[in-house]
Amino acid sequence: MKKKVIILTGAGISAESGISTFRDSDGLWEQYRVEDVATHEAYVRNPALVLNFYNERRHQLYEVEPNEGHRQLVRLEKYYDVHIITQNIDNLHERAGSTNVLHLHGELGKARSERDDNLIIEIGDRDIKLGDKAPDGAQLRPHIVWFGEAVPNIEPASHLCEKADYFIVIGTSMNVYPAAGLIHYVPRGVPCYLVDPKAVPISRPIKIVQEKAGTGVKKVVDELIALASK
Numbered sequence: 001m002k003k004k005v006i007i008l009t010g011a012g013i014s015a016e017s018g019i020s021t022f023r024d025s026d027g028l029w030e031q032y033r034v035e036d037v038a039t040h041e042a043y044v045r046n047p048a049l050v051l052n053f054y055n056e057r058r059h060q061l062y063e064v065e066p067n068e069g070h071r072q073l074v075r076l077e078k079y080y081d082v083h084i085i086t087q088n089i090d091n092l093h094e095r096a097g098s099t100n101v102l103h104l105h106g107e108l109g110k111a112r113s114e115r116d117d118n119l120i121i122e123i124g125d126r127d128i129k130l131g132d133k134a135p136d137g138a139q140l141r142p143h144i145v146w147f148g149e150a151v152p153n154i155e156p157a158s159h160l161c162e163k164a165d166y167f168i169v170i171g172t173s174m175n176v177y178p179a180a181g182l183i184h185y186v187p188r189g190v191p192c193y194l195v196d197p198k199a200v201p202i203s204r205p206i207k208i209v210q211e212k213a214g215t216g217v218k219k220v221v222d223e224l225i226a227l228a229s230k
């Protein structure tokens with residue numbers, strides 16, 4: 001049976017594709033206040049503004065391509081049972097060819113009913129406008145986990161981490177919980193790797209590749225492939 005590689009990714013893996021990160025100084029959130037666009041309260045206060053913010057993010061997604069960081073992870077699938085847990089709402093892992101991608105914070109390409117969280121539809125690159133209805137007649141909202149909302153996929157994600165034989169963290173400041181807490185589910189002694197150009201504080205032994213994803217991911221992938229081929 002193939003060993004399991006569990007990978008946690010954040011905004012940094014998509015940075016070289018041209019999607020702004022969250023907290024870097026040129027990040028998206030320098031231009032917007034989280035409270036104005038990424039909370040349920042903001043949506044209730046000004047739904048058109050919030051819908052427009054995500055419509056813009058969705059347009060941008062179809063102008064960018066997966067980068068070398070996303071593509072390198074696909075190589076691992078020949079040797080390992082690979083599961084990516086991403087905080088990203090983009091679809092660049094899927095477009096690079098990764099098979100198992102679990103989105104913790106939702107997906108831009110999906111919308112759901114305001115009334116029923118389980119009524120989710122694919123919208124691709126289409127806008128969501130006020131008046132657009134889900135099949136149950138309720139207004140459609142972005143299928144995004146806003147700050148302060150529950151993260152339904154944290155449970156399957158934690159189960160994946162418990163089963164990891166190798167764990168890789170790429171491009172996340174480990175600031176957003178509960179995602180940042182997932183590393184605590186990885187059993188002691190499991191080799192862990194971190195790819196990030198900044199020094200991200202992580203409270204367990206971890207092999208650090210202090211580089212951008214575009215070059216750093218290949219180093220980790222090469223090492224794991226060499227181990228699998230021994």
Ligand code: NAD
Binds near residue numbers: 021028171173
């Ligand atoms: P973050 O902005 O807090 O941290 C980004 C991390 O990526 C930093 O540690 C930074 O040093 C690193 N980084 C920057 N450039 C990099 C590169 N080229 N290669 C590798 N690493 C690089 O992002 P986060 O930890 O993911 O948390 C942000 C939240 O914002 C998440 O909830 C996420 O859902 C959301 N978000 C998503 C996207 C997206 O879908 N692409 C973009 C921005 C924000």
